Amino acid sequence: MQQRFYTITQLTQEFAITTRTLRFYEAQGLLSPQRRGRQRLYSPADRTRLKLILRGKRLGFSLAEISEMIGMYGKAPGEAGQLRLLMEKITARRTELLEKYRDIELTLKELDEVEAGARSRMAEIGGVFEDSAAPVLREEEA
Amino acid sequence: MQQRFYTITQLTQEFAITTRTLRFYEAQGLLSPQRRGRQRLYSPADRTRLKLILRGKRLGFSLAEISEMIGMYGKAPGEAGQLRLLMEKITARRTELLEKYRDIELTLKELDEVEAGARSRMAEIGGVFEDSAAPVLREEEA
DNA sequence: ACGTCTTTTTACGTTAAAGTCAACCGAGAG
DNA sequence: CTCTCGGTTGACTTTAACGTAAAAAGACGT
Numbered sequence: 001m002q003q004r005f006y007t008i009t010q011l012t013q014e015f016a017i018t019t020r021t022l023r024f025y026e027a028q029g030l031l032s033p034q035r036r037g038r039q040r041l042y043s044p045a046d047r048t049r050l051k052l053i054l055r056g057k058r059l060g061f062s063l064a065e066i067s068e069m070i071g072m073y074g075k076a077p078g079e080a081g082q083l084r085l086l087m088e089k090i091t092a093r094r095t096e097l098l099e100k101y102r103d104i105e106l107t108l109k110e111l112d113e114v115e116a117g118a119r120s121r122m123a124e125i126g127g128v129f130e131d132s133a134a135p136v137l138r139e140e141e142a
Numbered sequence: 143m144q145q146r147f148y149t150i151t152q153l154t155q156e157f158a159i160t161t162r163t164l165r166f167y168e169a170q171g172l173l174s175p176q177r178r179g180r181q182r183l184y185s186p187a188d189r190t191r192l193k194l195i196l197r198g199k200r201l202g203f204s205l206a207e208i209s210e211m212i213g214m215y216g217k218a219p220g221e222a223g224q225l226r227l228l229m230e231k232i233t234a235r236r237t238e239l240l241e242k243y244r245d246i247e248l249t250l251k252e253l254d255e256v257e258a259g260a261r262s263r264m265a266e267i268g269g270v271f272e273d274s275a276a277p278v279l280r281e282e283e284a
Numbered sequence: 285a286c287g288t289c290t291t292t293t294t295a296c297g298t299t300a301a302a303g304t305c306a307a308c309c310g311a312g313a314g
Numbered sequence: 315c316t317c318t319c320g321g322t323t324g325a326c327t328t329t330a331a332c333g334t335a336a337a338a339a340g341a342c343g344t
Contacts, residue, residue, distance in 0.1 A: 007290095008290095021333095024332060037339095055248065072253075072256050083260050093249075100246060104242055115232050125225070180323090
């Protein structure tokens with residue numbers, strides 16, 4: 001089991017982030033790379049955690065939320081009450097994620113419509129110049 | 143065509159936001175409700191825009207990005223160049239959204255695994271008290 | 285050994301998205 | 315008329331997530 005390590009700049013290049021960001025995440029307790037002297041050495045596990053962090057960010061979670069989510073892995077609460085709490089958190093996250101899932105579906109559908117409108121207008125312009133009607137903001141019932 | 147309006151507090155209650163938030167969005171040009179004297183009157187169209195804004199927020203977009211996305215609706219650029227630009231933006235957004243889509247799928251899958259682990263530990267505790275092994279953070283290859 | 289480059293630490297600055305607070309206005313109830 | 319209730323405006327404050335700058339310590343190629 002060869003432990004390959006990454007330097008800070010390797011990670012910044014791979015994930016297009018800055019050193020400041022990595023050190024900030026460390027200060028927030030999201031990462032804790034080893035040290036060789038004063039230098040940081042990121043293990044593959046650290047790299048994986050970083051990927052999880054960035055994924056959380058893409059989905060709009062705060063660092064605090066991400067911290068909590070990552071904490072769900074790795075930890076094995078021994079007490080029953082703690083386990084119940086964990087399960088509740090999981091359910092809450094799942095609900096939240098499914099909501100985002102539907103949000104994305106809706107948004108994608110709307111993008112399709114806008115694109116369709118744009119295509120037809122492109123076609124018109126390709127022929128003769130005419131005025132075209134703007135697509136209207138629908139109002140579905142709540 | 144009866145134009146029903148909403149007061150600012152109605153909207154805050156319906157969407158669980160504050161008046162400050164609504165006025166802030168207005169100051170940012172995301173909403174522009176009519177006025178009756180100094181009072182704001184939100185039309186159904188305003189309400190729909192608000193829903194779009196909140197959806198964008200849930201997905202982690204900034205208000206500036208949301209503003210641009212909403213701008214895609216409603217506008218009908220007459221010039222061909224503008225249309226091409228619009229199409230490009232649409233493509234970019236779609237790519238971004240699909241990425242989030244996959245992010246969610248991954249996260250949901252991982253939640254499932256954590257939950258499964260928690261369940262089995264619950265079962266153990268239900269029986270006799272034993273030590274249980276913590277689930278480990280996998281490292282898939284990049 | 286030397287200069288250059290990277291890394292670290294510390295400290296202060298910045299931006300987006302609101303929250304909080306204070307003071308004021310206008311409409312209707314009593 | 316006075317009181318109260320919403321609504322409005324403006325100023326100030328806050329928080330998260332970094333950016334930027336400065337100074338010093340290693341690390342590296344020649």
